[in-house]
Amino acid sequence: MPPTPPARFKVNGTPVQYGGDPRRSLLDFLRDELSLYGTKKGCDHGQCGACTVIVDGRRINSCLTLAVMQDGCQITTVEGLGSDDDLSPLQRAFIAHDGFQCGYCTPGQICSASAMIAELAEGWPSHVSDDLLSVLPTDEELRERMSGNLCRCGAYSNIIAAIRDVMPVAG
Amino acid sequence: MRAFSYDRASAVADAAGAEARLIAGGTNLLDLMKLEVELPTRLLDINHVGLDQITEVEGGLRLGALLRNADCAADQRVRRDYPLLARAILAGASPQLRNRATTGGNLCQRTRCGYFMRLGTRCNKREPGSGCDAIDGSNREHAIFGVSPACIATYPGDMAVALAALDASVEITGSRGGRSIPLRGFHRLPGDDPSRDNVLEPGEIITSVTLPPPVGGRQVYRKVRDRASFAFALVSVAAIIDIQSGRISRADLAFGGVAHKPWHDPEVEQALLGEVPSPVLFARAADLLVAKAKGQGENDFKIPLLRRSLIAVLAEATGV
Known part of the structure; x- marks a missing residue:
């Protein structure tokens, strides 16, 4: 096998490098090499959203991209959004609204919601938008936009309440 | 892996x-x-080769092959002038996947046939000559048009269905130079070689997809699936309908989830053109469409579902 060109990128602001086995997913790299265990492996096939991280401002499934593909990228995991003694407003809202039971999907939900709020602020439409050019942040919109994150405990209504709590007031 | x-x-x-x-x-x-x-x-x-922008060409838009699906659907020009395309993209996958998926890659995505995706079963697409376990097996998601004795798989995407209705073109380059082909001719029917999903030759790469100048009309993408979001289409209908002086002057249609490629049937469009929109006309067009359909058993329901979906879309697009 020819040598793998190393990828140099940043995770939560810290420069990292990876040039090992190209099979390693970004998800496995974050957990197994950086010991960032917040990001969770659920299905490992892009269906559950538990592995959601933010790459260059966009939420993606870290199970469906390779560590070597991250050259030049800025990656934010749940550890980069807040810490035990300095929770982000979204993390505090998840606690206040009981936005979880077992908590396994929660880091993915929080990374996803964090990027989703930015997408809404940019005016991105969704499948349920009546008008593609003028989007209103209804609960139906929030549910559709969070449909890439499954919660088998069924905390969906409280997750939406938590997200609603930290969103800028419409208008 | x-x-x-x-x-x-x-x-x-x-x-x-x-x-x-x-x-x-x-x-x-x-x-x-x-x-x-x-x-x-x-x-x-190929994530670092560029080709990730939308450029204006010849009155239309050129979508780079590496343009992310999310960026395409969020683009103001796409939302304003090609709402069918924005709607189709937004009906597919999840936000996380749309942030990564690209124009070119989406066209090249492979079938979701359960046998194709499961080793230890017979599949002519995965292992040519091994047979097809879907034909007498679990085929609820499978094709009702254009199947062969070798393969009944569907092309699973949404974006390409809108692109077929829009009559977009695909720009391809390879070691022997470039070519442009109609999107409607990009995907293949399975025939006796289902291992090939499309007409790309070895070493060729999609560089862009070009949309013709905006056509206006009422544009509707209706996707019918097992859950409200994040699921593949059982059937989908892409329609661009325009009416002049009370008669249908444009009827561009394409159908997803029903064939090995976005399905396009010019006879159905011809049956609508020049006619006064009415429920009787819509039923006649839908009957014409499904007359050529053939179920495989578990997917027989797709035939009446597609018929009703087309009628509903035509009613929505014409206001009749």
């Missing part, structure tokens, strides 16, 4: 003619590599 070598392309010229599997968003390819359905020995990462 089987071992492979990895390299990064810095320009399209590195990728055209390369004897390697190209990876862009990776959302489908890596999934299939984990399942060991796809077994590339060399991966060439």
